[in-house]
Amino acid sequence: MGDPGGFRRDWYNPRPMMNPTQQETDERYMRLAIDAACVAQENGDVPIGAVIVHQGRVIARAYNQREQLKDPTAHAEIIALTQAAAALGLWRLHGCTIYVTLEPCPMCAGALVQARLDRLVYGCADPKAGACGTLYDICRDGRLNHRLSVTAGVLADECADLLQAFFKSRRRSSGADTDES
Ligand SMILES: [Zn+2]
Numbered sequence: 001m002g003d004p005g006g007f008r009r010d011w012y013n014p015r016p017m018m019n020p021t022q023q024e025t026d027e028r029y030m031r032l033a034i035d036a037a038c039v040a041q042e043n044g045d046v047p048i049g050a051v052i053v054h055q056g057r058v059i060a061r062a063y064n065q066r067e068q069l070k071d072p073t074a075h076a077e078i079i080a081l082t083q084a085a086a087a088l089g090l091w092r093l094h095g096c097t098i099y100v101t102l103e104p105c106p107m108c109a110g111a112l113v114q115a116r117l118d119r120l121v122y123g124c125a126d127p128k129a130g131a132c133g134t135l136y137d138i139c140r141d142g143r144l145n146h147r148l149s150v151t152a153g154v155l156a157d158e159c160a161d162l163l164q165a166f167f168k169s170r171r172r173s174s175g176a177d178t179d180e181s
Contacts, residue, residue, distance in 0.1 A: 023154075026121050029053055029099040030155045033123070036063040036076065037101045037162055043068045047162045050076035050100045052084040052093070052117075059087040059096070076100060077108035081115050092116045101159040103130035103152065109138035113146050121151045123159025 017024060029051055036049030040063035052060040060083035065074040077100055085091050097119040098112065104122065109131040112120055120132060120139055131138045132150055139148040 026099070026151060026154045029058070029097075030101070030121065030123060030159075032058065032061060033076075033099045033101050034155065034158055034162065036061050037159075040064040040068075040076070041162070041166055047166050048076045048100070048102045050080040050098055052080050052096050052098045054084070054088065054093075054096045060084040073107065075105065075108050077104055078111055081111055085115070094118065097121060099154075102126050102163065103132050103134055104139075105129040106131040106136060106138060109136070112139055112148055113144055116146050117148055119149045119151070121154050123154055124156040124163070125152065 020028070032051045033049040036051065037047040040049065041047035043065070045064045045067045048064040050062050051058050060080040062076045062079035062083060064076045065079060066072060077098065080098060081093070084093055084096060093115045096117045098117055099121045101123040103124065103126040104112065104120070105126070122132065125134050127134060129135065133152055138144070139150050
């Protein structure tokens with residue numbers, strides 16, 4: 001796997017803590033997702049980041065690249081899923097947890113189900129497109145052939161602040177309303 005964002009190794013796989021609680025572990029990986037989101041922002045993309053963890057190891061970290069790649073499917077989660085599948089050599093990502101700064105959209109939630117991840121942890125909810133508890137609940141829909149356990153609201157304020165600051169500065173520079181979705 002390449003290193004397109006010039007990431008520092010020290011946060012790629014941070015040193016394990018002594019007997020961390022689930023919340024401490026979740027916050028720790030969410031901080032990595034926030035760091036990835038900051039790279040998206042530097043590229044002029046909406047700051048959304050994702051990391052995937054398998055057996056205590058980060059096997060994917062990605063950020064929204066929709067503008068950078070001119071690709072409507074280049075959401076952080078989709079890129080992270082591709083990286084994780086490549087890292088494991090499998091399309092079934094059993095045993096994996098994905099951490100995302102923003103509640104996944106319908107496309108990404110569908111992809112998480114397709115990839116058979118165990119667990120989704122996200123930061124802030126997305127009232128406009130959230131498909132993991134807000135508008136839809138795709139990851140926990142009993143009619144589908146796989147379900148994920150979902151933890152919402154991890155470092156939600158930090159994740160939301162990042163997005164709000166981005167849109168505020170973009171509105172200021174464009175002087176007009178922009179498409180935030
Ligand atoms: Zn998405």
